[in-house]
Amino acid sequence: MDRESVFLDGIKEKDPSNLKPLKPALEYVEDTSLNEDDKLVEMGYKPVFKREFSTWATFSFAFSISGLYATIITTFSYPLIAGGAAAIVWSWLIGGVGCMCIALSVAELVSAYPTSGGLYFTCKNLVPPAQMPVVSWLVGWLNLLGQIAGVSSTDWSCAQLLLAAVSVSKDLTYQPTNRHIVGVMAAVITFHGFINSLSTRWLDRITRFYAAFHLLVLFACMICLLAMCKNFNTGTYVFTSVEPLSGWKPSGFSFLFGFLGVAWSMTDYDATAHIAEEIExxxxxxxxxxxxALSLTYVLGWVFNIVLVFVMGTKLNSLNQSALGQPVAQIFYDVLGKNGSLAFLIFAFIILNFTGVTSMQANARTIFALSRDQALPFSRYWYRINKTTTTPVIAVWLNTGFCIGLNLIGLGSVEAIEAIFSVTSIALDWSYVIPIACRLIFGRRMNYKQGPWNLGWLSIPVNVFAVAWTSFVSVIFVMPNIRPVTPENMNYAIVVLAAVLLFSLVYWWSGARKNYIGPRVNVDLDSEDPFKME
Structure with missing residues (x-):
């Protein structure tokens, strides 16, 4: 295929207002005669990564991004406060259906357009040219916000888990402070930065064992809890007892806040898409x-929650106000004793580190992809590829420094840092459902074609439910979780979300719109090649 004939207009065009290179003629069409890099070229991008991620490493990456075992431990308080036993069990089962619909819808679009930009890139072929730049800009910034908040919250939780283990080892006489958490967090993020500075081949080798270790720990924990628990809750209590601690009435409304736990655990669906240019x-x-990966997360997460509810006892207030800072850590301590709880808290810390490493890898590729299209300030610096590792090392350390700086807010205000963390699911999910909605609205008009992996006739209903579900839960996620509302328990997520969106729009109208035309064609632009090796 003559690449210049495909991209002639895009290669020569210098006027950003002319959107010829953005027409759906550039959309990915499955052609078995082309290798993977040629398919990337068809979408308009010059291959710069080595495709060294194996099938197992790709699955392990996708499974570990949720951090199932560890994230349930760190988010268990949401459904516990929302409605007690029944909320823990049923909010996961019900909310997981919505999350699965989003995940499957994302997977379809990733199959059609497998690039490091993830769903941000799909706007190029799903939105009419006149509206495409501003829509892709919004999607890109939402995705970046969600990922940065996700990396920051993951590594903050890593620090909390490690210090909880220290507290257990000292028989609960040690109480970590915010300064301790910030210090450990900075060390953890820096470590993740060093891991992500390695080549794709080394990242593949490291990632391969994540899923196996994760599953082994999860099953071992459930078996130990069931074997060592002396006083089980009854089945009636587990599946029907509703005890809201949130202060919201009626109980059914309070129950809805339990969806926060599953939404936080089952998110970042497109993380695997961001390493697509490194996968054969x-x-x-x-x-x-x-x-x-998301199917396993959904099923095993529900089972793990049921096990925790059977063994947690009925003193919900005591669990929620545990000196360990985590209800599940208290459950471990009560059921497994000091040594058993210490071991499984350390395992949780290790697993959440897997999530931190994979999240940072995905986020660095997102920064690279957005910079490739000049969607970020000083883009020319962030998309450079290291000549030794052939990975975006500068983007990795930009991410590392920004997340450490963001978490420093926790020194002054726990409420502010929790607000930043709580936007993770909202921002990420909207960065997914906007392209999904555009596919539903404009797909036929833009000649959208399914990738080799798709849902067939189920595609449209699954897409519709994904959009409807996200619209519904987003209202819940920005509301205060506890009443009466005080400055300490206020949900500031909407403030953070609005501030970032306002910044992105001001940046857009102040001049970025003059140069940004959406995902760009960069194939054969040797004289202006942005992918310089360091």
Missing amino acids: NAAVRAPQAIAL
Whole structure:
């Protein structure tokens, strides 16, 4: 295929107002005669990564991004406060259906357009040219906000888990302060930065064992809890007892806040898409990994929650106000004793580190992809590829420094840092459902074609439910979780979300719109090649 004939207009065009290179003629069409890099070229991008992620490493990456075992431990308080036993069990089962619909919808789009930009790139072929730049700009910034908040919150939780383990080892006589958490957090994020400065080949080798270790710990924990618990709750209590601690009435409304736990655990669906340019046969392997990993997360997460409710006892206030800072850590201590709880808290810390490493890897590729299209300030610096590792090392350390700086807010205000963390699910989910909605509205008009992995006739109903579900839970996620509302328990997520969106729009109208035309064609632009090796 003559690449210049495909991209002639895009290569020569210098006027940003002319959107010829953005027409759907550039959309990915499955062609088995082309290798993976040629398919990337068809979408308009010059290959710069080495495709060294194996099938198992891709699945392991997708499964570990949720941090199932560890994230349930760190988010258990949401459904516990929302409605007690029944909220923990049923909010996961019900909310997981909505999350699965989003995940499967994302997987379809990843199959159609497997690039490091993830769903941000899909706007190029799903939105009419006149509206495409501003829509892709919004999606890109929402995705970046969600990922940065996700990395920051993951590593903050890592620090909390490690210090909780220290507290257990000292028989609860040690109480970590915010300064301790910030110090450990900075060390953890820096460590993740060093890991992500390695080559794709080394990242593949490291990632391979994540899923196996994660599953082994999860099953071992459930078996130990069931074997060592002396006083089980009854089945009636587990599945029907509603005891809201939130202060919201009626109880049914309070129950809705339990969806926060599953939404935080089952998110970042497109993380695997951001390493698509490092995966062989990414149009198949990436969506397969997303679908399988999220399916396992959904099923095993529900089972793990049921086990925790059976063994947690009935003193919910005591769990919620645990000196360990985590209700599940208190459950471990009560059921497994000092040594058992210490071991499984350390395992949780290790697993959440897997999530931190994979989240940072995905986020660095997102920064690279957005910079490639000049969507970030000083873009020319962030998309450079290191000549030794052939990975975006500068983007990794930009991410590292920004997340440490963001978490320093926790020194002064726990409420502010929790507000930043709580926007993770909202921002990420909207960065997914906007392209999904555009596919539903404009797909036929833009000649959208399914990738090799798709849902067939189920595609449209699943897409519709994903959009409807996100619209519904987003209202819940920005409301205060506890009443009466005070400055300490106020949900500031909407403030943070509005501030970032306002910044992105001001940046857009102040001049970025003059140069930004959406995902760009950069193939064969040797004289202006942005992918310089350091």
